[in-house]
Amino acid sequence: MRQALSSRLGRAGTGLHRLRARTAPAPEAPEEAGPWGPAPVIEVRALRKTYGTGDAVVRALGGPPDPAGGEPAGVDLVVEQGDYVAVMGSSGSGKSTLMNILGCLDVPTSGRYLLDGIDVGGLDEHQLSLVRNRKIGFVFQSFNLVPRTPALAQVELPLAYAGVKAAERRRRALAALALVGLADRVDHRPNELSGGQQQRVAVARALVTAPAMLLADEPTGNLDSRSTEDVLAVIDRLNASGRTVVLITHEDEVARHAKRVLRLVDGRIVADVRQAAADGPPPALRDPAAFAGHAPTALSGTAGGALR
Amino acid sequence: MNPVEILRFAVGGLAANKVRSGLTMLGVLIGVAAVIILLAVGNGSSQSVKDSIEKLGTNALTISSGGGFGASSGSDTKPLTVDDARALADPASAPDISTVAPEVTTSQTAVYNGTSHTVGQVVGTYPAYFKTSNSKVDKGDYFSADDVLNSRKVAVIGSTTATDLFGTASPVGKKLVIGGTPFTVVGELATKGGTGFQDPDDTVIAPLPTVQNAFTGFGPVSQILVEAKSAGATTRAQNEITTVLMGTHGIKDPSALDFRVSSQQSLLSTQSDTNKTFTVLLGAVAAISLLVGGIGITNIMLVTVTERTREIGIRKAIGAPRGVILGQFLAESTLLSLLGGGLGVVAGLIGSRFTIVGIKPVVIPASVWGAFAIAVAIGLFFGGYPANRAAGLRPIEALRHE
Incomplete structure (x- = not known):
């Protein structure tokens, strides 16, 4: 368990020993390497997020209170290694809240979140x-590049x-930019790049540290269809090379790139549709010709009908 | 993430808004330069007063009539006389006294060739006066003891008096009329210069009996100038003077003296006390301007942090540890104060090379280090608050900030 953790975190620096100490007293954790293969990248149990207190409470995630228990059920979700999940839902359905918690940008009100086997709730x-x-x-969605850089x-x-050394850093950054097709734009600042190019820089930034998973919050929401295709192609290729991807979207056209589609309504998962096997190429790369031939509406039946 | 990297981020942050960084730096610069220059001016003025007092001679003691401060000025006060001076000149009773010069002063109008000039101080004294009062003859010669014994009408005049009456011509050997009495000028004193309310160069020095005969009469003398054998002997000389004069004045009680002995030392300490107050006042003004500069840094750092909250959110979202964010903003504010303080030191040192309102500033080294250190400390402390606030934000809060 300890060895597994330390190897998963890579060179985690000074925080690592504390990390081990915190997670060590949870030996019953299901991520324990065993006969069932590698641990899921994301494992979420009874996750809830509320804002405010008392009458003014807003339940952003976890659904309405259970009439019997009084507490909402919360969100349960397991995402396997190499999966490609699209999370869909209307505004206010809690998909961005879920994403922020998955990305460790926000903390849940209650519930357990294991990321790559580590209980995130116990981390400082x-x-x-x-x-x-x-x-x-x-x-x-809004790229969020550092200005003037x-x-x-x-x-x-x-x-x-x-803490990567300068030369190594440059090499890996150039490789990541080449991967998203921006090798000729390395010296351009955000205001000198188109929206699609900015988003591809953001994707390169997200994948340069070789993370366990790529989280994308409406990555194509601010892009035209041409740029959307560019960015999705990059994400498809990343997933094909084994990277776990979770993305949020409004659009069926984007969702049909995914292997699995979740629909959120009022903070609860109401539909979970698998479009392709978790271990295998994403739909767009499995049979490119057939994928391109299908009209966007072809998928609406399985994905859950009208979205807007 | 090494310190050099953090420093590079900080320089980048400052360079992103050059005008604002420049103005903030200017605030600190002015504060530091003001501290250095104002303290140097205060120090310079006290230095110049000290110098002019030292010009009078440090071995000199002045005996004047009247009790000390607060003493009753009863009718039994005996004036100082030439006999007192004679008694003090006796090496048997006062071994630490080298010379004694009784002195009478008056103010008279001097006339030469129709030019009239009111002399500030006409002094009647003995030749020992010149050495004790540190008056040196530039042209001609001093008058001699023989001139005193024979009450010759000779005079040594100060440089201001000489210029006013004779212009550029040498006054030596010329005759001028002072208060109706003709005097032959035998010498001209070197210019002393001074900062007091009285010009020490506007003076005429003549033998004591001549001045007494012509103007003041053979009564009491205004004061007696005594020179101790060495600077270290002034205290002993002072005690001897007290003993001798108590004898001649018939005083038994040492707390009821009718004369006063003052040394240059006591004059010096009074002057330096006054100057210390002056310097402290100037320092306080300068310190306030430094504080205002520090508040400027705080303000700018607060604005910067608020404006860049989103950027902080982005940086945290891609894994910037709290320490690095804190370090970057702390480094920015420290850089501002370091550069501002450094330039302020340079400006202060250059500024204090010029003469300001007639005072040659003398830089106090401690003020340079002190002002610089305070400026940097202000940058650290006042920049620390906004930096800490920025680093403590949750990434999602920072990202949602508009």
């Missing part, structure tokens, strides 16, 4: 920053925080 501020840095790559420096930033 410093350990959380290590987790955000090494295990999660986050892509935002060239693309190369943007992508180098997570590596700098991880």
Whole structure:
């Protein structure tokens, strides 16, 4: 267990020994390497998030209170290694809240969240920053690039925080930018890039630390269809190479790239549809010709009908 | 994440808004420079007063009539006389006294060739006066003891008096009329210069009996100038003077003296006390301007942090530890104060090379280090608060900030 943890966290620096100490007294944890294969990347149990107190309480995640128990059931979710999950739902359905908690940007009110086998709830501020840095790559709808900073420096930033040496950092950042097709734009600042290019820089920044999973909160929400295709192609290829991907979207066209589609309504998962096997290429790469031939509406039946 | 990296981030942050960084730095610069210059001016003025007092000679003691401060000035006060001076000149009773010069002063109008000039101080004394009062003759010669014994009408004049009456011509050998009595000028004193309310160069020095005969009469003398054998002997000389004069004045009680002995030392300490107050006042003004500069840093750091909250959120979302965020903002504010303080030291040192309102500033080294250290400390402490606030934000809170 300890060895498994330390190897999973990689070079976690000073926080690592404390991390081990915290998680050690949970030997019954289901992520224990055993006959059932590797632990899931994400395991969420009875997750709830509320804002405010008393009458003014807003239940962002976990659904309405159970009439019998008085407490909402909460969200349960398991995402396996290599899966490609699209989370759909209307505004206010709690999908962004779920994503922020999965990305360790926000903390749940109650419930358990195991990321790659580590109980995130027991981590302190410093350990959380290590987790955000090494295990999660986050892509935002509004790109969220650091202003006035060239693309190369943007992508180098997570590596700098991880303590990677300058030469190695540059090499890996250039490789990540090449992967998203921006090798010729390394010196451009965010205001010199198109929206699609900015989002691809953000994707490069998210994947440069080789995180366990890529979280994308409506990555194509602010992009035209051409850029959407570019960004989704990058994400498809990442997933094909084994990276776990969770993305939020409104659009069926985006959701049909995923292997599994979840629908959230009022903070609860109401539908869970698998479109392809977790271990295998994503739908768009399995049979590109057939995928391109299908109209976007072809999937609406399985994905859960009208969304807007 | 090494310190060099954090420093690079900080420089980048400052360079992103050059005008604002520059103005903040200017605030600190002015504060530090003000502290250095104002303290140097205060120090310079006290230095110049000290110098002019030292010019009078440190071995000199002045005996003047009248009791000490607060003593009753009863009718039994005996004036100082030439006999007192004679008694003090006796090496048997006062071994630490080298010379004694009784002195009478008056103010008279001097006339030469139709030019009239009111001399500030006409002094009648003995030749020992010149050495004791540190008056040196520039042209001509001093008058001699023989001139005193024979009451010759000769005079040594100060440089201001000489310029006013004779212009650029040498006054030596010329005759001028002082208060109706003709005097022959035998010498001109070197310029002393001074900061007092009285020009020490506007003076005429003549033999004691001549001045008494012509103006003041053979009564009491205004004061007696005594020179101790060495600077270290002034205290002993002071005691000897007291003993001798108590004898001549018939005083038994040492607390009821009718004369006063003052040394340059006591004058010096009074002056330096006054100057210390002056310096402290200037220092307080400067310290306030430094504080205002510090508040400027705090303000700018608060604005910067608020403006860049989103950026902080992004950085935290991609895994920046709290320490690095804290370090970056702390480094920014410290850099501001370090650069501002450094430039302030340079400006202060350059500024104190000029003469300000007639005072040559003398830089106090401690003020340079002190002002610089305070500026940097202000940067650290006042920058620490906004930096800490920024670093403590939860990533999602910071990201939602608009």
